[in-house]
Amino acid sequence: MNAVRPRRSVLYMPGSNPRALDKARTLPADGLILDMEDAVAPEAKAEARVLIRQKLGEGGYGRREIFIRINGLGTVWGADDLAAAVAAGPDAILVPKVSSPDDLDRVSAAMDRLGARPAMRIWAMIETPLAILSIREIAAFATRPGSRLEGFVLGLNDLAKETGAQFTGDRLPMVPWIQIALTAARAYGLAILDGVYNDIHDDEGYAAECRQGREFGLDGKTLIHPRQIDVANRAFVPSVEEIEWAKRVVEVFALPDYAGKSAVKIEGRMVERLHADMAERTLALAAAIREVEAAA
Numbered sequence: 528m529n530a531v532r533p534r535r536s537v538l539y540m541p542g543s544n545p546r547a548l549d550k551a552r553t554l555p556a557d558g559l560i561l562d563m564e565d566a567v568a569p570e571a572k573a574e575a576r577v578l579i580r581q582k583l584g585e586g587g588y589g590r591r592e593i594f595i596r597i598n599g600l601g602t603v604w605g606a607d608d609l610a611a612a613v614a615a616g617p618d619a620i621l622v623p624k625v626s627s628p629d630d631l632d633r634v635s636a637a638m639d640r641l642g643a644r645p646a647m648r649i650w651a652m653i654e655t656p657l658a659i660l661s662i663r664e665i666a667a668f669a670t671r672p673g674s675r676l677e678g679f680v681l682g683l684n685d686l687a688k689e690t691g692a693q694f695t696g697d698r699l700p701m702v703p704w705i706q707i708a709l710t711a712a713r714a715y716g717l718a719i720l721d722g723v724y725n726d727i728h729d730d731e732g733y734a735a736e737c738r739q740g741r742e743f744g745l746d747g748k749t750l751i752h753p754r755q756i757d758v759a760n761r762a763f764v765p766s767v768e769e770i771e772w773a774k775r776v777v778e779v780f781a782l783p784d785y786a787g788k789s790a791v792k793i794e795g796r797m798v799e800r801l802h803a804d805m806a807e808r809t810l811a812l813a814a815a816i817r818e819v820e821a822a823a
């Protein structure tokens with residue numbers, strides 16, 4: 528498998544909904560978030576834990592990256608959720624409402640105690656005002672020895688709830704949160720996924736938001752309905768023109784005449800070695816997406 532993992536489309540589903548958990552095996556999403564938190568009513572939490580373990584045990588999810596979102600360890604459900612989630616063996620545990628590195632430390636220590644394999648990652652939901660204020664410390668958790676932290680997921684519904692901000696077409700009230708979380712993620716080598724688009728049938732608004740997320744530099748989008756998958760899969764992918772340009776840049780820098788040069792002109796544009804690094808990333812992502820699609 529290519530080292531770059533495509534995460535164009537990552538679909539949430541209630542862990543208490545067997546039909547959704549079954550359908551997910553047939554959907555072209557790069558990742559699935561099996562939810563024990565907000566999509567599951569309090570009286571269905573226990574059932575969700577059992578169902579998620581059962582469905583993952585049955586298998587059939589193929590190459591899709593599997594996340595289980597638990598309730599926070601500060602809630603009455605958190606400890607049981609985490610024990611069931613670790614036993615189910617996902618790729619990652621998604622921790623909601625992270626507000627400080629201590630929240631991640633607690634989950635990490637509990638995962639160690641539960642015998643989680645070292646490859647099981649932690650992802651943090653960035654969805655509280657305190658998370659925004661402590662974003663650097665949260666991202667820096669990735670630098671601790673043996674850290675499991677791999678990425679952030681934006682939770683814009685909770686941030687809207689906590690701050691009073693409104694969802695506007697251009698997301699102007701939310702842009703500072705998105706950019707600060709993205710900057711912190713990149714500073715510490717983390718992946719980051721955009722929040723969800725709640726209006727399932729607003730195709731135009733949804734496509735615009737996917738384009739915007741890609742322009743911001745996010746790795747992909749979290750989704751709430753299967754009909755949102757294809758647009759995200761097309762949005763968070765390098766275009767044909769980007770791939771052609773990336774190939775040209777890599778080729779030029781590989782020419783013996785250009786060895787040792789740090790800036791060159793290609794087709795009238797100034798290109799530096801940093802652009803060659805970016806071009807290599809683009810090509811690696813494009814190759815990883817091709818690999819995923821060929822295997823589907």
Ligand SMILES: CC(C)(COP(=O)(O)OP(=O)(O)OC[C@H]1O[C@@H](n2cnc3c(N)ncnc32)[C@H](O)[C@@H]1OP(=O)(O)O)[C@@H](O)C(=O)NCCC(=O)NCCSC(=O)C[C@H](O)C(=O)O
Pocket residue numbers: 538539540541546547548550551562565566652654681682683684685686722723750751752753
């Ligand atoms: C919103 C929904 C409840 C709508 O469900 P439904 O009424 O069943 O939709 P449809 O009839 O259009 O469904 C058609 C078929 O697709 C399946 N389906 C629907 N949604 C999903 C899904 N998410 N995953 C897998 N499969 C799905 C239906 O079962 C139908 O299948 P079939 O019968 O075989 O034809 C529903 O879409 C839903 O539950 N969505 C996810 C809700 C969720 O997980 N919310 C929590 C995450 S959002 C969040 O918390 C973000 C963050 O924390 C923040 O703060 O922002």
Ligand SMILES: [Mg+2]
Pocket residue numbers: 565623654682684685
């Ligand atoms: Mg939330």
